[in-house]
Amino acid sequence: MKxxxxxxxxxTGKVRASYAHIFEPHRMQEGQDAKYxxxxxxxxxxxxTIQAIQKAIEEAKEAGKAKFGGKxxxxxxxxxxxxxVEREDDPNYQGAYFINASSKNAPGIVDQNKIRLTEPSTVVSGDYIRASINMYAFNTSGNKGIAAGLxxxxxxxxxxxxxxxxxAEDDFDEIDTDDDDLL
Incomplete structure (x- = not known):
């Protein structure tokens, strides 16, 4: 999947979702706007995927020159x-890059057949997804950079x-309703 x-x-190609707040907006810190x-x-x-992201970052740098004072x-x-390097204690991040993407607007979420998913349990941290993200330049309070929009x-x-x-399916066995030990 290219x-x-x-x-x-x-x-993206096939990536793994982590810290997924995609059905309800979430505040990272008190006082911040809630985002997906x-x-x-x-x-x-x-x-x-890595090369596509790197090229998009370069495009966003060029497009954002005005925000950076012309250069x-x-x-x-x-x-x-x-x-x-940045998540060396977390085995889920080993042998991988990661990118955090967010938006004030709810992302569209679909399954493999492009059927809209609306239940929060349908996509959770740990699931494998493709994501549509957009790189953009920012210059806020002296912080300059490129961010990823979701x-x-x-x-x-x-x-x-x-x-x-x-x-729940992993935690419990099926129950035989004729079992006398239940009463």
Whole structure:
């Protein structure tokens, strides 16, 4: 599943969702605006997605020159980060890059057949998805950089939930209603 690049917009290949707040907006810190967000864990072997993101970041730098005073600053924050370095204690991020994407607007969420998903339990942290993200320049209170906006999500396949959560199906056995031990 190859990534697609359209200017500053990237449709990722198969990535893993982490810290998924995609059905309800969430505040990262008190006083901040609530946003829809997800961290995309991208295997380092997915060179198609990584290259598409890197090219989109370069496009956003060029498009954002006006926000940076006409030239691209030498020290510019970029959204693509190395999980082996920045999340070395989390095995889910090992051998992967990650990018945090967010939006004030709810993302469209569909399954493999492009059927709209609306129930929060249908896509959770740990699931494998494709994401439509858009790179854009920002210059806020002296912080300059490129950020990733979250557009849409497509569920590819269910994964093991992150954060140690288990499903009800995994926790319980089927109950024989004729079993006298239940009473």
């Amino acid at each position: 990534a697609k690049l359209i200017g500053t917009k990237v449709i 967000s997800v961290s995309l864990i991208i295997p380092k072997t997915d060179t198609s 691209i600053p030498a020290s510019l924050k970029t959204p693509l980060r190395d999980g082996d 557009n849409n999500i497509q569920l590819i396949e269910k994964g093991e939930p992150l954060g140690g959560a288990s499903s």
